[in-house]
Amino acid sequence: MAKLNSGTRVYGNAVIDGNTTIGSVGAISGQFHTITGNIRQATSGGIVYINTTGNVLLGGNLFVGGGFANIFSPSISTDSALQIVGNVARGGASYHDFLRVTSTASGATNPNKHFRLTGAGNIEIVNSAYSSTIFSLTDAGVLIVTSYVKTGSTVFASLPTAAVAGAGARAYITDGNSLVFGGAVAGGGANGIPVYSDGSAWRVG
Numbered sequence: 191m192a193k194l195n196s197g198t199r200v201y202g203n204a205v206i207d208g209n210t211t212i213g214s215v216g217a218i219s220g221q222f223h224t225i226t227g228n229i230r231q232a233t234s235g236g237i238v239y240i241n242t243t244g245n246v247l248l249g250g251n252l253f254v255g256g257g258f259a260n261i262f263s264p265s266i267s268t269d270s271a272l273q274i275v276g277n278v279a280r281g282g283a284s285y286h287d288f289l290r291v292t293s294t295a296s297g298a299t300n301p302n303k304h305f306r307l308t309g310a311g312n313i314e315i316v317n318s319a320y321s322s323t324i325f326s327l328t329d330a331g332v333l334i335v336t337s338y339v340k341t342g343s344t345v346f347a348s349l350p351t352a353a354v355a356g357a358g359a360r361a362y363i364t365d366g367n368s369l370v371f372g373g374a375v376a377g378g379g380a381n382g383i384p385v386y387s388d389g390s391a392w393r394v395g
Contacts, residue, residue: 280320284309341384346377349385349392357389371395 289305300318311329367379
C-alpha cells in the first residue's frame with residue numbers, strides 16, 4: 191500500500207497499482223492514475239485538492255470519509271463543474287447508469303435508488319430492486335411517473351397570489367368557498383378542492 195502523507199504534492203504523472211491512502215492534504219497538478227487499486231481518504235478531516243490542470247483517473251474506487259468538494263473553472267459558458275461521463279449500460283446498450291444511492295440505515299426496506307440517462311436523453315430513476323422505472327423526465331420536459339401524483343394540502347391564505355404563482359400553477363386547498371368548476375375561489379369555506387392559477391385568479395379545477 192502506498193501512502194501520501196500530509197502535504198504530499200504530485201506534479202507529474204503517478205502510476206500506482208495498489209491502494210493509496212491519502213493523509214490530510216494531497217495536492218495534485220499532473221495526472222494521478224491508479225490502475226487497479228483504490229484511492230482512500232484516511233480520515234474524515236482529510237482533504238484532497240486537485241487543481242484545474244490535474245486529473246484523477248480511477249481504475250478502482252474512490253472512498254471519501256469526509257466531504258467532497260468540486261471546484262472547477264473551465265470556460266463557464268461551455269462546460270459544467272461536475273461531469274459523470276460514460277456508458278454504464280446496466281439498463282441496456284444505450285443507457286448510462288451514472289449513480290446509485292444506498293442507505294445503510296438499520297431497518298431500511300428499499301435502500302437503493304438508481305439514476306440513469308437513456309439514449310434519448312431522458313433522466314430516469316429506477317426503484318430499489320432495479321425492476322421498474324418510477325420517474326422519467328424526457329429531453330422535451332415531459333414528466334412521467336408510474337404512480338399517482340400527490341399535491342400537499344394547504345389553506346387559501348397560504349397560497350401566493352395567482353399572478354405570482356403564474357398561469358398553470360396548481361394546488362389543493364381545504365377551505366375553498368366555492369365548488370363551481372372554473373369559478374374564482376377564495377378561502378373561508380369548508381371545501382377541499384383542487385385549484386389552478388390562470389395568472390390573475392385562483393379557480394376551481
